Amino acid sequence: MENLLYMAGIIDTEGCITISKQGVQMLLIDMCDVEPIEVFRSYFGGNISLRKREDNANPIFQWKVVGEKLQKADVILPFLKLQRKRKSLELCFQHWQTKDANLISQIRSIPRTTHESSFKRLPFSEISELFPYFAGVWDGDGCSTILKQRE
Numbered sequence: 515m516e517n518l519l520y521m522a523g524i525i526d527t528e529g530c531i532t533i534s535k536q537g538v539q540m541l542l543i544d545m546c547d548v549e550p551i552e553v554f555r556s557y558f559g560g561n562i563s564l565r566k567r568e569d570n571a572n573p574i575f576q577w578k579v580v581g582e583k584l585q586k587a588d589v590i591l592p593f594l595k596l597q598r599k600r601k602s603l604e605l606c607f608q609h610w611q612t613k614d615a616n617l618i619s620q621i622r623s624i625p626r627t628t629h630e631s632s633f634k635r636l637p638f639s640e641i642s643e644l645f646p647y648f649a650g651v652w653d654g655d656g657c658s659t660i661l662k663q664r665e
Contacts, residue, residue: 516646517553522593523650524550531602533618539606540580541587550653551577559583585610595647598624 525531530542541560543551548562555562560579567574579587588607594600602621609617 517557518590518593519644519646520550520650520653521554521557522590522595523647523652524554524654525590525603525650526594526596526599527651527654529599531599531606531621533606533609533621535618537609537613537615538580539584539610540578541584541603541606543577544574545654546572546574547653548575550650551575554579558586581610593647 524543524545525541528543528545530540530544532540532542534540543554544565545551551562554560554577558579560577560583562575562577565574565576584606587603591600591603594603601624605617605621608614
C-alpha cells in the first residue's frame with residue numbers, strides 16, 4: 515500500500531492523463547530524476563525515455579504507459595487525492611471498455627481548482643498514514659533550499 519500511496523503522490527504532481535483523438539489512453543510522467551518513475555515501470559511496464567532539452571538544462575526522463583498496460587493502474591485510483599486526476603484516469607478506463615468518443619471532451623472539462631474546504635482536517639495519527647503519499651508529492655514537486663543567513 516505504501517508504494518501505491520507514493521505513486522499516487524507522483525501522479526497528482528507530475529502525471530498527465532490523456533485520451534487522444536485517435537482513442538489512445540495514456541499516462542505520462544516527466545521528471546528530472548529517473549528513480550521515482552522506475553517504480554512505475556516495475557509495477558505497470560511501459561517505457562522510460564530520455565529527452566534532452568534545447569536550453570541545456572537537466573534532461574527529462576519520461577515514463578509512458580498506454581492502452582492495455584494502463585489498465586493495470588486502476589489499483590492507484592483510491593489513493594489519488596486530486597479529483598481531476600482520479601476522474602481523468604477513471605474516464606481513460608471507461609474509454610478503454612466503451613470506446614465512447616464523448617469521454618475525450620469530458621476529460622478537458624474537469625475543473626482544475628480545489629478549495630481547502632474540500633479536504634477534511636485529520637488528526638496527526640491519520641496524517642502519518644499518508645506519509646508515503648507526501649513523499650511522492652515531495653519527489654514530484656518538492657524543493658529544498660539552504661539559505662546562508664547571518665546569526
